[in-house]
Amino acid sequence: MTEITFENLQQYRRDLHLIPELALVEFQTHAYLMDKITNWQNDTMTIRTVAELPTAILVRFEGSDPKRTIGYRSDIDALPIAEQTDLPFQSIHAGVMHACGHDVHMSLALGMVQYFSQHQPKDNFIVFFQPAEEAKSGGKLAYDLGLFEDEWRPDEFYGIHDQPDLPAGTLSTLVGTLFAGTAELVIDIHGQGGHAAYPHLVKDPIVAAAELIMQLQTVVSRSVDPIKGGVVSIGVINGGKANNVIPDNIHLEGTVRSMTRTDLDIMLTRIRQIAAGVALSNDITIDVVLESGSYLPVENNPELANQLIDFMQLRDDIAFELAQPAMTGEDFGYLLQQIPGVMLWLGVNDNHALHSPKLNIDEAALLPGFTALRDFIEWRMNQ
Template identity: 35%
Template structure:
């Protein structure tokens, strides 16, 4: 079946919701305006339970179906990014320096659309738990919600989520069984040297040269310390040091990201990076401290649930617009914490041609909102039909 007709009727309302949310982007766990708007809509829809204040501003709404059954979790993230908006739309961000540059306003809207339909029709057995999560971009809101016990508290048996995908056919879906997105770690190196006059480098212990040496040596982890067929990214993304052209500074700072799928590869990177930083510091006569922060784990779809979700997506969008084995990619997503606790699947929904994610000109495509809402609704109705 295509987009659910009743959800298609909500399209105008969904656009209004989404564009309002776009004006009030919030960061991290602090999403009070967004949460208040979501809670107001959910009360209007007549959900059976509304639990607020989870992970500070997260919400879980429960809708009971007709008869006994399990509880399916559907998740949407709510937070924005610290990016000044450049879209020029008349509903642009009213919060300076913040914008919905990743489409979480659209994700929240799609789950609200599904909530309205499911509360109205209740054409399913068991229950659905609608999870509105803060802090996907930074702060691991999914991890916080899991640690606060939502899976056990609401007896969630399986869980699903969507993310929009710029550059992929609007209204199409793709995912893959097993590992879909990488684990993400962050490293920072603080270098303490001895500064001095740029004309007298022999009197210094130069942190600039040490920073360059460490940055270059770190790249050998990928090229020389791991099996070429194992996916691995190590990227130095920041080097900060110095003030003027004729002064060698005292300190330097490096920062970057690491993406892995295999915990053994992750462990190897951690060990080699520590060795490289210590060795390079000694060779340049400086002191260097490595801070290695383990971040979101890999996003791993349950193979059976992914296949089920692909079947539902095909009903909504048509077989030709769904890729069920698209391969994995090096982005990261904190929905991984929920998938560690319960079987489920994460899918991408095509946004069509647009600016990329995290770009100041990005804007969610409102035309795909009924497609995503239909997918969420049909997941519930298909998994738990009324008997």
């Protein structure tokens, strides 16, 4: 049997970093993954694809003495970012980059498939290569299509996310909510434009937009428990073409984030109420679209998280830190609302943030990250 080496994981990561693809069009990535996985196929493995979600892959290992089914998930899509790393394996797809570390996630998942193809697991084990994490709600799409029914339903689910702020190879998680739930906010303000010299003859959408933006800042400060917190941020404002013309319309986009699903629902309701009030007071129309999709809070199951933390803290050869909650969004949160599980940070030691065009992960994270997760999964199978 061939053990999984750093060189194996590094090659997978670099190959995948070359070919980043956006949500639901990860066809070259899918082909690469399938080529590797089918080369390792044996009698204990079942490889599954589905026409309705063609870039998704599930691999199921039949356990030798199964008491449960354990799932491990890796996202596979990339971001619409032009890479600026000048690496020899820099993205060959213009304007698309693995700037969130999904190349790392896939490499560790491939390592899992390769390892368990050579060492039959005790419990049933499923590896899920998930498309469309960055957009399009791939986790929810997969669940709603019934991909996790009958023998394909894990009893517990695990996954990782890169963290540049942690040392390479350090694992980190907590009991409870690790990442926030998020919603995309799109607002269109429809007024009546005209000459800027005659503001009394128009219904000014710019003034309404300014009022709305300021009032939205009260959503967190006056509608959410200050101990829990939240975020309402506007990142896009479009409207107007001339300094002496009041436009008809203004377009806004933003993000809404909360650490609990209940508070997220409260915030979304309050945003709609504020928009309706501003529209009424300015005699204009405001259309609000709020889409949370599958980006619900990533809530670690307390029992499973405690077991994982205890395991890692007791191992001298595993670098582990307790995490703090983060306002990061992740659609693994949707799956964890349906199936108990745990998400962890994996430190990749870089001074560039996630989603930066210069993100350059420290590949020294690959082998210790893989080894710690594999060892935990095998330990868990013996509980």
